[in-house]
Ligand SMILES: Cc1cc2nc3c(=O)[nH]c(=O)nc-3n(C[C@H](O)[C@H](O)[C@H](O)COP(=O)(O)OP(=O)(O)OC[C@H]3O[C@@H](n4cnc5c(N)ncnc54)[C@H](O)[C@@H]3O)c2cc1C
């Protein structure tokens with residue numbers, strides 16, 4: 001059978017663009033791609049990139065305080081002008097969007113700037129009614145923010161809205177305790193908004209190492225975020241220019257903005273997937289195998305729409321591996337077991353890879369090395385910021401199973417730790433590295449004695465503290 005394309009990609013985000021570019025550019029496939037919004041997707045337009053630029057913008061106060069601590073009398077952060085920043089941000093996003101578009105054009109990909117849906121296992125239908133056939137179809141439509149199902153939920157903002165605000169709220173409630181809640185509370189507080197973070201759990205960042213969660217929760221408080229645990233809104237109502245938030249405990253308060261950071265869900269509604277026989281999971285995610293192949297052999301899916309590990313580098317790797325496998329005769333699976341990530345909070349970032357202490361404990365005996373201290377740089381400046389570093393080591397094989405860092409540039413550090421950990425490094429390998437002094441990262445190769453041992457089997461041996 002003759003098809004219009006070898007591959008049709010729905011979604012021009014991290015995963016879709018990479019797959020299209022590799023299939024067409026490296027392997028000569030005839031590729032079409034549909035994007036309904038802006039090229040680059042969540043990461044470039046309303047995620048990682050603008051978020052991190054806002055994190056940078058929000059650090060001025062902390063940087064000025066540190067300068068004063070080093071003797072720069074009168075150093076101040078000045079007045080933040082949202083409009084100036086916002087105009088510059090828009091230009092930068094336009095530039096990146098253009099770069100993504102030209103990358104695809106240079107690779108020879110046919111781009112259709114409109115919504116697409118599945119018609120059948122080999123055909124997509126564009127919003128203008130055009131039908132295009134392809135031997136393979138890749139769904140890379142990402143996810144969408146979810147609001148909790150409470151009265152007045154439509155009054156709350158979602159992360160997409162934060163990048164297009166006309167002015168910054170002076171008093172804001174951020175709801176949730178995940179990546180986005182912690183990062184946006186950090187941003188808003190740093191840009192001058194009086195910020196309350198309401199989270200229904202007992203420490204932010206569920207799923208991370210418990211000790212690091214508690215540490216991060218406390219440290220967010222030191223920068224002035226009013227972190228309220230065990231707290232959840234029950235209703236939102238407009239009251240003049242403000243929003244009245246009634247909480248589940250019966251209390252109520254006025255805010256001039258509320259932001260829901262209560263999770264994201266795969267964006268599969270209305271795509272025609274079920275009609276084509278594509279199996280979906282409970283959250284609407286496309287169920288795929290290790291090769292990103294769905295229940296329909298000609299249809300594959302990568303990125304957030306599969307709800308595996310929802311991070312940009314993972315979507316990119318999945319897209320690239322798909323193209324290598326299907327068009328390059330180089331079968332490649334993605335190992336989702338060891339993925340590093342960072343949460344860009346202040347006073348420091350939290351970065352993590354591998355097992356948490358709780359996971360290690362469930363697997364068997366593990367030695368836990370912990371160090372918590374005030375880094376030289378901020379200590380001298382008079383800051384209360386505390387770093388924390390943690391290594392989790394298999395007590396039987398000495399293999400490093402997990403690494404967790406709350407510290408300046410922790411994201412940069414964990415990227416480097418991911419290399420030896422991916423190679424199966426032991427604690428002895430870490431210790432063999434001579435420290436770089438004075439740095440914060442040297443702690444990773446100088447933690448000599450375990451703080452404690454956890455896990456079944458050979459447990460109960462008291463271990464001296466570090
Ligand atoms: C606020 C925020 C901050 C983040 N920060 C980070 C970070 O710091 N680091 C990190 O690794 N990850 C971060 N992420 C996660 C990261 O953005 C995602 O994991 C990544 O973008 C997923 O890529 P994707 O290709 O699966 O989907 P997306 O990038 O979401 O791309 C999907 C694309 O498909 C398009 N589309 C959808 N439906 C259709 C259709 N029917 N027809 C045509 N086009 C369609 C959409 O418009 C979109 O452009 C962040 C996410 C958010 C929301």
Ligand SMILES: NC(=O)c1ccc[n+]([C@@H]2O[C@H](COP(=O)([O-])OP(=O)(O)OC[C@H]3O[C@@H](n4cnc5c(N)ncnc54)[C@H](O)[C@@H]3O)[C@@H](O)[C@H]2O)c1
Pocket residue numbers: 147148149175176177178179180181183199200201205206232261262263264309310311341342343344
């Ligand atoms: N730095 C990064 O790498 C980065 C940054 C942002 C987002 N991301 C990715 O995007 C994903 C989505 O981020 P997110 O923060 O939206 O999701 P998340 O799953 O990390 O956090 C969602 C939070 O909302 C809470 N919640 C869910 N439903 C609720 C309800 N009905 N009422 C009250 N609270 C509720 C959850 O308890 C949780 O704390 C992340 O898991 C991550 O994969 C990564």
